[in-house]
Amino acid sequence: xxxxxxTFSPADKPHVxxxxxxxxxxxxxxxxxxxxxxRRNEVFVIMGGSGCGKSTLLRHLIGLQQPASGExxxxxxxxxxxxxxxxxxxxxxxxxxxxxxxxxxSLTLAENVALPLxxxxxxxDKDIAMLARYKLALxxxxxxxxxxxxxxSGGMVKRASLARAMALDPEVLFLDEPGAGLDPxxxxxxxxxxxxxxxxxxxxxxxVTHELASIFAVADRALFLDATTRTIGALGEPNELRDxxxxxxxxSFLNRKASL
Amino acid sequence: xxxxxxxxxxxxxSANEAVAxxxxxxxxxxxxxIAGVWNIRGTSGIPRVESLLRKIADGKDARIIFDCSGxxxxxSSLAAxxxxxxxxxxxxxxxxxxxxxxxxxxxLLALALVRSDGxxxxxxxxxxxxxxxxxxxxxGWGISSVNSWTKAFDFLGQxxxxxxxxxxxxxxxxxxxxxxxxxxxxxxxLPIVSLISFLTGLILAYIGAVQMKQFGATQYxxxxxxxxxxxxxxxxxxxxxxxxxxxxxxxxxxGSMQVSEEISAFRVLGIPPMEYLVLPRIIALVCMxxxxxxxxxxxxxxxxxxxxxxxxxxxEQYYTMTLRAINMTNFLSGLIKSVFFAMLIGWAGCxxxxxxxxxxxxxxxxxxxxxxxxxxxxxxxxxVFAVLFDAINFF
Numbered sequence: 018x019x020x021x022x023x024t025f026s027p028a029d030k031p032h033v034x035x036x037x038x039x040x041x042x043x044x045x046x047x048x049x050x051x052x053x054x055x056r057r058n059e060v061f062v063i064m065g066g067s068g069c070g071k072s073t074l075l076r077h078l079i080g081l082q083q084p085a086s087g088e089x090x091x092x093x094x095x096x097x098x099x100x101x102x103x104x105x106x107x108x109x110x111x112x113x114x115x116x117x118x119x120x121x122x123s124l125t126l127a128e129n130v131a132l133p134l135x136x137x138x139x140x141x142d143k144d145i146a147m148l149a150r151y152k153l154a155l156x157x158x159x160x161x162x163x164x165x166x167x168x169x170s171g172g173m174v175k176r177a178s179l180a181r182a183m184a185l186d187p188e189v190l191f192l193d194e195p196g197a198g199l200d201p202x203x204x205x206x207x208x209x210x211x212x213x214x215x216x217x218x219x220x221x222x223x224x225v226t227h228e229l230a231s232i233f234a235v236a237d238r239a240l241f242l243d244a245t246t247r248t249i250g251a252l253g254e255p256n257e258l259r260d261x262x263x264x265x266x267x268x269s270f271l272n273r274k275a276s277l
Numbered sequence: 278x279x280x281x282x283x284x285x286x287x288x289x290x291s292a293n294e295a296v297a298x299x300x301x302x303x304x305x306x307x308x309x310x311i312a313g314v315w316n317i318r319g320t321s322g323i324p325r326v327e328s329l330l331r332k333i334a335d336g337k338d339a340r341i342i343f344d345c346s347g348x349x350x351x352x353s354s355l356a357a358x359x360x361x362x363x364x365x366x367x368x369x370x371x372x373x374x375x376x377x378x379x380x381x382x383x384x385l386l387a388l389a390l391v392r393s394d395g396x397x398x399x400x401x402x403x404x405x406x407x408x409x410x411x412x413x414x415x416x417g418w419g420i421s422s423v424n425s426w427t428k429a430f431d432f433l434g435q436x437x438x439x440x441x442x443x444x445x446x447x448x449x450x451x452x453x454x455x456x457x458x459x460x461x462x463x464x465x466x467l468p469i470v471s472l473i474s475f476l477t478g479l480i481l482a483y484i485g486a487v488q489m490k491q492f493g494a495t496q497y498x499x500x501x502x503x504x505x506x507x508x509x510x511x512x513x514x515x516x517x518x519x520x521x522x523x524x525x526x527x528x529x530x531x532g533s534m535q536v537s538e539e540i541s542a543f544r545v546l547g548i549p550p551m552e553y554l555v556l557p558r559i560i561a562l563v564c565m566x567x568x569x570x571x572x573x574x575x576x577x578x579x580x581x582x583x584x585x586x587x588x589x590x591x592x593e594q595y596y597t598m599t600l601r602a603i604n605m606t607n608f609l610s611g612l613i614k615s616v617f618f619a620m621l622i623g624w625a626g627c628x629x630x631x632x633x634x635x636x637x638x639x640x641x642x643x644x645x646x647x648x649x650x651x652x653x654x655x656x657x658x659x660x661v662f663a664v665l666f667d668a669i670n671f672f
Contacts, residue, residue: 143325154360166636
C-alpha cells in the first residue's frame with residue numbers, strides 16, 4: 018500500500034519529517050520522543066484515544082504551537098524554528114480543515130474560499146470567483162456559493178471547509194476529525210472525496226481521527242499515539258497494525274476491544 | 278526558498294503564460310489549444326472564457342476537443358477554467374469532450390461535475406440579496422421593524438412572567454449566580470464610575486462658577502452641583518456607564534451562548550433561559566445600580582468641592598450650602614430612577630443577546646445595539662421621570 022505513495026515523489030525524501038519532538042503545556046508533557054516521517058502523496062492518519070494529544074500534535078504540525086523541544090521539517094526545510102517570513106511562506110503550502118469547520122461566519126461560502134486566494138494570489142476578482150466556484154464544485158457544493166455557513170448543514174460545513182483548505186492548491190492537507198459529527202454515509206462520502214482529491218491533486222493528506230471505519234478506508238499509514246506512555250505506540254499500515262502489532266493497546270484500539 | 282519542486286505549484290517564469298486559443302473554429306470538431314504554465318500565483322492571469330466563446334458565436338451543436346500537447350505545468354486554475362468553459366458551452370448547446378484532456382484533469386472535472394447534485398452554477402445567481410426598488414426596500418424595512426418590535430414586546434412579556442414566577446417563588450433560577458454578576462456590574466465598575474462622576478461634578482462646578490461669579494455668589498455653586506448630581510447626573514452617568522460596560526457584556530455573553538446552542542440546551546432541559554440566565558443578570562443590576570448612583574452622587578459632589586474650594590469658598594461653606602440645597606426627596610428621586618434605569622439597561626442587554634443571530638457578526642451587532650438601545654431607553658425614561666415628578670410635585 019505504502020509503495021504506491023511514491024509515484025509523485027521526485028525523491029524518497031519525506032514530505033514532513035518530525036524529529037525527537039516533545040510537546041508540553043508548561044510543565045505538563047503531552048507527548049515526547051516523537052520521530053516519524055510523512056511521505057509524499059500518502060494519506061497519513063494520526064490516531065489514538067481521546068486525550069492522547071492528537072489535536073495537540075496537529076496544532077504543532079501546522080505551527081499554531083511551538084514544540085517544547087525537537088524539530089519539524091517540511092520538505093527538508095526546518096519549520097518549527099523558522100523565522101516569521103519563512104514560516105509564512107511554508108504555511109502557504111498547507112491547507113487545514115478544522116474540526117468544527119471554522120468557516121468565517123460573516124462571509125458566504127464563496128467568499129470563504131476566495132479569501133486566501135485574494136490575499137495570496139495576484140488574480141483578478143473574476144478569476145478568483147471562478148476558482149472559488151470550482152473548489153466548491155469539487156466538494157459537491159456548486160449552487161451554494163452565496164450561502165452563509167449558518168444556513169447549511171454540518172456535513173456541508175465540513176465540505177466547504179475542505180474547499181477552503183484546498184483554496185491555494187496546498188501540498189499538504191491537514192484534516193482534523195473530518196468525520197466527526199457526520200452520519201456514516203456522509204462520512205464515507207467525505208473519505209472517498211479525500212482519496213479522490215489526493216489522487217488527482219497530488220497532495221499529501223494528514224488526517225487526525227479516531228474513527229476506525231475511516232482509518233481503514235483511507236489510511237496508507239497510521240500513527241498510533243499512546244495515552245499511557247505519552248509517545249508513539251505504533252506506526253504502520255492499519256491492517257498490519259490491527260493483526261500483528263506488538264503493542265496490545267494498538268491492537269485493542271484497532272479491534273475495538275475494551276481490554277486493558 | 279528550500280529545494281522545493283512540485284508539480285502543482287512553483288516558481289513562475291514570465292515567458293510561460295497560460296494559453297487557451299482556438300486552433301480552428303470552422304472545422305468540426307473545434308479544437309481548443311491549451312498550453313503554457315497555468316498557475317494561480319502567476320501574474321499573467323487566466324484566459325477569459327467569454328472572449329473565447331465569442332469566437333464561436335454560432336456554436337450550436339459544436340463539438341469541442343482539446344489539444345494539450347503544449348501544456349507545461351498546471352494547477353487548479355486550469356481545471357477551474359475548464360469547468361467554467363464547460364458550463365458556458367453547455368449553456369450554448371455545445372458539447373465538450375473531456376476525453377481529449379490529460380486524464381488527471383479529466384478526473385478532477387468529472388469529480389466537480391458529478392458532485393454538483395444537479396444544481397448549476399447559475400442557479401445561485403437567483404439567490405440575490407434583497408434589494409429591489411425603493412418601495413420594496415421601504416416595505417422590507419417596515420416589515421423588519423415591525424418584527425423587531427414584536428420581538429421586543431414578546432421578550433418584555435417573558436421577562437414579566439419570569440419576574441412574576443420569581444415573586445411567587447417558582448422561578449427556576451440560581452440566585453447564587455447573582456453574586457458573580459453583582460461583582461461584575463457593581464464592584465468592578467467602581468473605578469470608572471468614580472472617574473466619570475468626579476469629572477461630571479467638576480464640569481458642572483466650572484459651568485456654575487462662571488455664572489455665579491458675576492454675582493459674587495460662588496458658594497451657591499455647591500448647592501447647584503449637589504442638586505444636579507443627586508437628582509439627575511448621578512443616576513444618568515452611572516446608567517450610561519453600565520450601558521457601555523454591562524449591557525454590552527450581557528448581550529455578548531448571551532449572544533455567544535445563542536451561537537453555540539447553549540441556550541437551546543437549557544431550553545431542552547426544561548430550564549427556562551429567561552429565569553436561569555436573564556433574571557440573575559437583571560437582579561444584579563437592580564441591586565447594584567442604586568448603590569452605584571449613591572456613590573456617583575458623592576463623587577460628583579467631591580468633584581464640585583475641588584473646584585469651588587479653589588475659588589475662595591471654604592470647606593465648611595460648601596458643606597452647609599450642599600446640605601441646604603438637597604433633601605431626602607431629591608435623593609429618593611435619584612434612587613427611584615436608578616432602579617428603573619437598571620431594569621431598562623439589564624433588559625436591553627439581555628434582549629439583544631437572546632435574539633442574537635448565529636454568527637460572530639451577529640454577536641457584535643447584538644453588543645452594539647444593546648448599548649444603543651440601553652442609552653436611548655435611559656434618556657427617554659429620564660425625560661418621562663422629569664415630567665412625572667413635576668406633575669406630582671415630587672421635589
